[in-house]
Amino acid sequence: MKIIILKEKLKEGISIVERISTKSLNLPILNNILIKTEKNFLNLISTDLEIGINWWSLAKIEEEGEITIPSKVFSSFINFLPNKPINLTLKNLNLKIDCENYHTSIIGASSEEFPIIPKVGKTEKISIQNKIFYQGLSQVVDIASSSMIKPEISGIYFLFQKNLITITATDSFRLGEKKIYLDPVNNINISKDYSFILPQRTAKEIINIFNEREGEMIIYFSPNQVLFENLFLETPHPEIQLVSRLIDGEYPSYQEIIPQKNETQITFNVNEFINQIKSAAIFSGKTNEIKLEIDPLKNKLILFSQDQNIGEYESSLNAKITGSPCKISFNYRFLLDGLLSIALSQGKNSEATLDLINSDKPGVLRPVDDNSYLYLIMPIKNN
Amino acid sequence: MKIIILKEKLKEGISIVERISTKSLNLPILNNILIKTEKNFLNLISTDLEIGINWWSLAKIEEEGEITIPSKVFSSFINFLPNKPINLTLKNLNLKIDCENYHTSIIGASSEEFPIIPKVGKTEKISIQNKIFYQGLSQVVDIASSSMIKPEISGIYFLFQKNLITITATDSFRLGEKKIYLDPVNNINISKDYSFILPQRTAKEIINIFNEREGEMIIYFSPNQVLFENLFLETPHPEIQLVSRLIDGEYPSYQEIIPQKNETQITFNVNEFINQIKSAAIFSGKTNEIKLEIDPLKNKLILFSQDQNIGEYESSLNAKITGSPCKISFNYRFLLDGLLSIALSQGKNSEATLDLINSDKPGVLRPVDDNSYLYLIMPIKNN
Numbered sequence: 001m002k003i004i005i006l007k008e009k010l011k012e013g014i015s016i017v018e019r020i021s022t023k024s025l026n027l028p029i030l031n032n033i034l035i036k037t038e039k040n041f042l043n044l045i046s047t048d049l050e051i052g053i054n055w056w057s058l059a060k061i062e063e064e065g066e067i068t069i070p071s072k073v074f075s076s077f078i079n080f081l082p083n084k085p086i087n088l089t090l091k092n093l094n095l096k097i098d099c100e101n102y103h104t105s106i107i108g109a110s111s112e113e114f115p116i117i118p119k120v121g122k123t124e125k126i127s128i129q130n131k132i133f134y135q136g137l138s139q140v141v142d143i144a145s146s147s148m149i150k151p152e153i154s155g156i157y158f159l160f161q162k163n164l165i166t167i168t169a170t171d172s173f174r175l176g177e178k179k180i181y182l183d184p185v186n187n188i189n190i191s192k193d194y195s196f197i198l199p200q201r202t203a204k205e206i207i208n209i210f211n212e213r214e215g216e217m218i219i220y221f222s223p224n225q226v227l228f229e230n231l232f233l234e235t236p237h238p239e240i241q242l243v244s245r246l247i248d249g250e251y252p253s254y255q256e257i258i259p260q261k262n263e264t265q266i267t268f269n270v271n272e273f274i275n276q277i278k279s280a281a282i283f284s285g286k287t288n289e290i291k292l293e294i295d296p297l298k299n300k301l302i303l304f305s306q307d308q309n310i311g312e313y314e315s316s317l318n319a320k321i322t323g324s325p326c327k328i329s330f331n332y333r334f335l336l337d338g339l340l341s342i343a344l345s346q347g348k349n350s351e352a353t354l355d356l357i358n359s360d361k362p363g364v365l366r367p368v369d370d371n372s373y374l375y376l377i378m379p380i381k382n383n
Numbered sequence: 384m385k386i387i388i389l390k391e392k393l394k395e396g397i398s399i400v401e402r403i404s405t406k407s408l409n410l411p412i413l414n415n416i417l418i419k420t421e422k423n424f425l426n427l428i429s430t431d432l433e434i435g436i437n438w439w440s441l442a443k444i445e446e447e448g449e450i451t452i453p454s455k456v457f458s459s460f461i462n463f464l465p466n467k468p469i470n471l472t473l474k475n476l477n478l479k480i481d482c483e484n485y486h487t488s489i490i491g492a493s494s495e496e497f498p499i500i501p502k503v504g505k506t507e508k509i510s511i512q513n514k515i516f517y518q519g520l521s522q523v524v525d526i527a528s529s530s531m532i533k534p535e536i537s538g539i540y541f542l543f544q545k546n547l548i549t550i551t552a553t554d555s556f557r558l559g560e561k562k563i564y565l566d567p568v569n570n571i572n573i574s575k576d577y578s579f580i581l582p583q584r585t586a587k588e589i590i591n592i593f594n595e596r597e598g599e600m601i602i603y604f605s606p607n608q609v610l611f612e613n614l615f616l617e618t619p620h621p622e623i624q625l626v627s628r629l630i631d632g633e634y635p636s637y638q639e640i641i642p643q644k645n646e647t648q649i650t651f652n653v654n655e656f657i658n659q660i661k662s663a664a665i666f667s668g669k670t671n672e673i674k675l676e677i678d679p680l681k682n683k684l685i686l687f688s689q690d691q692n693i694g695e696y697e698s699s700l701n702a703k704i705t706g707s708p709c710k711i712s713f714n715y716r717f718l719l720d721g722l723l724s725i726a727l728s729q730g731k732n733s734e735a736t737l738d739l740i741n742s743d744k745p746g747v748l749r750p751v752d753d754n755s756y757l758y759l760i761m762p763i764k765n766n
Binding site for chain 1: 459460463477484486487488489490658661666693694697698699700
């Protein structure tokens with residue numbers, strides 16, 4: 001193997017694949033990156049057996065070959081090199097790296113020991129703008145349950161219906177739902193509805209890897225795997241492919257718990273509410289409970305919290321209120337997460353609404369300027 | 384007690400005193416800040432029994448009084464308030480805080496339980512520009528030994544001789560020494576030499592607290608304590624006072640180990656050497672050893688490192704070399720710390736020299752443009 005590639009390009013590829021080359025004690029080969037030539041491309045591959053990532057870049061391939069190299073050593077060393085062409089040469093199982101006045105030899109392992117990344121059939125697929133996909137996913141990804149007692153809600157639920165993707169996550173205390181409409185021109189071949197539950201870790205890796213990338217994301221469906229791919233703009237060769245296993249099981253039919261009406265609606269500035277919740281949180285004690293008192297006559301939402309060891313808190317938020325007066329308690333963390341997710345997509349100074357029925361029924365947050373997102377929160381019941 | 388003070392001012396004061404109000408389980412009162420009025424000043428006080436900090440600010444004092452309040456709750460809450468006047472009112476042992484639409488009551492504890500900060504006599508003192516003092520201290524503070532086996536080298540040694548301060552730290556593997564010359568006009572009253580060993584933690588707090596502050600620092604000497612004080616520019620009242628206990632014992636007479644000559648001198652760019660050491664470090668194994676080979680004929684310094692499980696490293700640094708050829712090994716961490724400390728004070732693109740005698744004798748780093756600082760490193764001896 002003999003490859004010449006620019007430092008910045010190689011560094012970019014390593015940064016994409018190294019994230020999932022884990023510190024695995026049982027299977028040390030998983031700590032390695034597989035480096036191989038493929039025609040005039042350099043191909044880097046990593047896997048943790050749940051997720052597999054491929055990255056390709058055009059490079060000067062003077063001699064073909066393949067080897068696996070510990071990702072941490074490879075990555076740390078490449079980072080220090082000057083932004084010049086790097087020569088990668090295989091000598092037995094050592095990878096020689098030469099770049100200006102730096103000369104190194106890293107001990108590798110045979111590519112035969114490296115697990116095979118499963119192939120996903122390329123018949124059924126959808127295409128979506130990268131940016132729209134990761135922004136939508138970011139709004140729900142953190143809501144999924146961290147407990148494995150109900151594995152189906154530990155993942156993110158994707159439902160594809162014609163030109164609509166619905167992305168949902170819940171931990172049974174709150175639920176976030178994001179709808180994304182697809183460009184019908186690029187998606188004329190979808191023969192039926194698809195759905196799958198994606199592990200939360202995969203969703204987080206997708207956000208990290210495809211974040212800030214322009215272009216199109218292609219999603220390929222298969223019964224037990226899903227493949228996310230983004231394409232070079234110039235060539236038909238993909239730049240990154242991410243294959244992930246899916247979570248078995250049926251996602252709860254959550255639609256019935258989303259209230260279809262409200263008795264009280266509060267419209268407020270997201271940033272101001274976030275600030276008051278954060279300060280009320282200091283006095284919310286172990287239960288994380290903050291009380292809201294909504295008075296339509298005063299157009300004010302009053303926040304209370306109390307901890308017998310610390311003290312008492314009260315503040316008032318200017319708000320536009322329609323409907324009946326209402327008192328309700330929430331876990332401040334869940335309320336805050338929903339508002340932060342709205343602030344993330346709409347900006348901190350945007351407005352949002354909170355719809356309530358009574359103190360026992362879930363509340364629903366929605367951005368004023370975006371009806372594609374909702375965040376539902378269960379109240380704390382005080383009986 | 385009834386005080387009115389601007390949020391930003393109060394926040395600044397809390398941020399200075401809260402750093403040392405520790406999570407002390409044995410003496411919970413140490414987690415509190417003492418708040419008291421002193422004529423037309425608000426005074427905040429904290430201590431961990433080793434260090435005591437006083438902070439003063441002019442405020443509108445409508446009623447005198449004092450109380451202690453848990454620092455974490457107080458600090459977190461004040462941070463969220465709008466930048467408006469804050470009303471602090473004492474009601475029994477509760478501190479009421481009112482600021483616009485925020486109303487809070489924090490449970491406090493009587494000031495009688497709070498430890499007394501020791502007083503330091505104000506006769507013997509020196510005066511130095513704040514900025515010069517903390518910059519000099521920053522260059523040696525991290526070198527002190529973290530082990531308590533020899534308590535005297537766990538601290539920073541200060542020697543005051545007429546108009547010269549020498550600040551030294553060592554952990555027996557390396558030693559840093561900084562000399563600061565005082566303005567004689569402001570320091571005519573020093574009757575004799577003084578020296579003390581300051582705990583490393585106090586030194587770090589001084590850097591954190593006085594960092595970025597303009598004006599003069601006054602240091603008052605007493606046998607078991609030292610007082611650092613900075614003054615309001617407008618009034619004779621100090622803004623901050625920090626009292627610290629000192630470390631008992633005699634500092635080692637280190638002057639004799641500093642080589643008075645060299646056989647080889649290498650002059651190099653600090654940033655380039657740092658970069659090569661960091662990349663050589665990846666291959667330096669458990670011993671952290673990197674080898675330097677100095678060849679005056681080629682004007683090159685060659686770096687080698689090797690780890691039998693990872694691989695081999697070699698790079699070359701362009702340098703101006705005078706004297707004899709030399710081979711020597713160092714622990715890369717110690718070499719790096721010295722270079723980073725020079726980069727901190729002189730800028731990354733500055734030049735420095737490394738003076739060597741032979742492979743068994745300590746090396747000495749010095750910035751080319753600043754003869755007030757030296758950093759000595761013991762070599763790794765390979766026999």
